[in-house]
Amino acid sequence: MEKMKAIKLFLEWNPRKDFNLGLRDIGGRRAQSGNQIWKNPQIEVVTAPIPEIKPTEALIKVKACGICGSDILMAWPDEQGYTRYPYIMGNSQTPGEIIIGHEFSGKIVKIGQGIKAFQKKTGKEVFKIDTPVVAQCVISCGLCEMCKEGKFDCCLVNEERGFSVDGAMAEYAKADIRELYSLEDLKPQFASEKKMFVATTLIEPLAGVYKALINVAGGLLPGENAVVIGGGPMGLSAVALLKAMGASKVILIEISKERLLLGKKVGATNLINPNESDVYGEVLKITHNSGAKIYFEAAGIASRIWPAIDKLFQKGEPESKFILFGHGSGEMRVSHETLIGTYSSLVGSHGHSGVWRNIIRLIEGGVVDAHKMITREITLEETPKWLEILQTNKEQGKVVITF
Template sequence: MIRSEGIPKIMKALKIYGPGDLRYVETPVPEIDEDEVLVKVIGTGICAGDVKIIDGAQMFWGGGVLPKWVSEPVTLGHEFTGRVVAIGDNARKKYGLNLGDMAVAEQIIPCGECPFCMNGEHWMCVQADIYGSKKEIAEGSMAEYIKFYKNSRIYKVPESIPEKNTAMIEPLSCAVHTIERADIKFKDVVVVAGLGPIGLCDLQLAKLKNPRLVIGIDVRENRLNLGKEYGADYVFNPRDCDVVEEIKKLTNGLGCDVYIHCSGHSEGVLQGLKMVRSHGKYVEFSVFMNDTAVDWSIIGDRKELDVIGAHISGIEGYPVAIHMLDKKIIDVDKIITHDFKMEDYKEAFQIAKDGRQSIKVVIRS
């Protein structure tokens, strides 16, 4: 094992102890073994999922058909990069990393042994943990240091990518997987509903597929304006117009071919099912607070829809995201709107949750 000098024993971190109970605490710097990596965190993006963990969403704390996911107290954060300060010999050989390198781990820690892992579908691992969700075995990155665990999928990050932008690797990787799942064709009219960080990446990636139209929907003007800047042919605010009717006007009354939902709001589900044409495609990438109810007749008996889920970053997400940022194919500069020190976490989370001025909020140690 090789280690940098001056690694402290104690660090600051943001730990969740229960719904509404986020604390700025001192905690031991993680110890690593020969298969692991310790990095000094560069920055962590606040995900909508982090906000919903704090707010008590049943996705994380259990409810409906969903079992409890979070094991508290745990350090939050899964959108991160860092610089290597210690690395085990086995990890160094496996990943080709050295001290000082910028590195990222995928947000998921797969088991490597379940049927999905054995079939090359690690992101669907039945025993997987997500960084920032499980105490001691999947601690997150809202801290000064983070450990990349043994089964992590780790990548070196090129120095050509500005440090300030590297927290967007994870959201972009999710967008890559979502757009691959959408399987967009040249003739398609594509709607991206929810122009947050992932939605704005979805929009840019969808444009690269060169469909007939790409349309953005959101209730916040700053996000609609950026969507237009990123190449949307049209943007609509549901508070200002009947977006379903607007889409039908553009499609001779049929509706869109592909509807990509990433707002996390139940209204977006209903809107999409109304908006997508018969034999169209509905793609869901969202974390919801609670159950969403709808008459499923529209999926089968009325429209015979393809309903497709997209979960985190798939097999292609991280390598493609890193490549696209390295080659400046996708822009994230304008998506990152706010930057806070970790001790100012209350303001950071409030601004992220409000969303009227922010898009991506980053916390730095």
């Protein structure tokens, strides 16, 4: 069997004492809420077999893979030794170990007979050997009630590549044709293939943010204002997309000076460091008391920032939306009158089905420049070190592994 190098996360099944296992927690293998079950996360560079493909799958030579906030949380134990990642985690196939990584791009090197047969029927050969591709990480079943309604991100039995199925921090990864998108049309946009592969690792995070801002929250009209909380890769993606939508002011709230500057580079018009100034007062001043149409929370601090947003809802113009996107803990106390009186709303979002082609088109059209968010390229061997550095280092935008 042929081998490849990969980044593996090793885990120990040890549910917290007061935690009751649910229907989708599979002993020793898969947890629906990782941080309630998995202990002692350890990251290692390993040699693993190259994945074998099914008829509807393609084998991809990975060219680039981004490090996501969730990768950092999965590999980072809390004070009790449990992983910090609160969502689907483990490995439905192999107990206690998984190849992580889900923000990847690469080239097809092997293609299943099922894909070939299907493409023959459509008369379009979208995927062949050497086609550059990305693959979405939410693997929906296609059979459950939610999938039948087209709500793939809410699939009742979904898996996630890099979270519960082996991922792409590896020399090779595989994906089903249902998850694959061709990057062929992007080639003329980039000076080199390498640059294209690095930039397109941002398609996954951009797609998640796009779905939250547009499909879930309804977007905004040109000329309206927006606030983004958190200047990591998700927050930066939100800044870029809000600017592309025609927002007048895009106000970025972030404590890291480096990330505030990155925010400015991707389109933020105003920067607020909450350690240095009062968020409520500053947003009102910048927006001439009208507040923002959209408040996008990407830092996982919704419960901490909420009191300021609550006051902004009350003081600003009606029909504002607070979008919860960053995973976090804590609870928000929402007063009935804030929402009743202002027609404002709180919405949450995860996943990104159905929007990938639009992100690819935004990059093709030069509307979003993903390169501006990438601050460092590293090797696979350097990845364990960087998964640790990024726990506390908040100067970087997106860090990308290249092969």
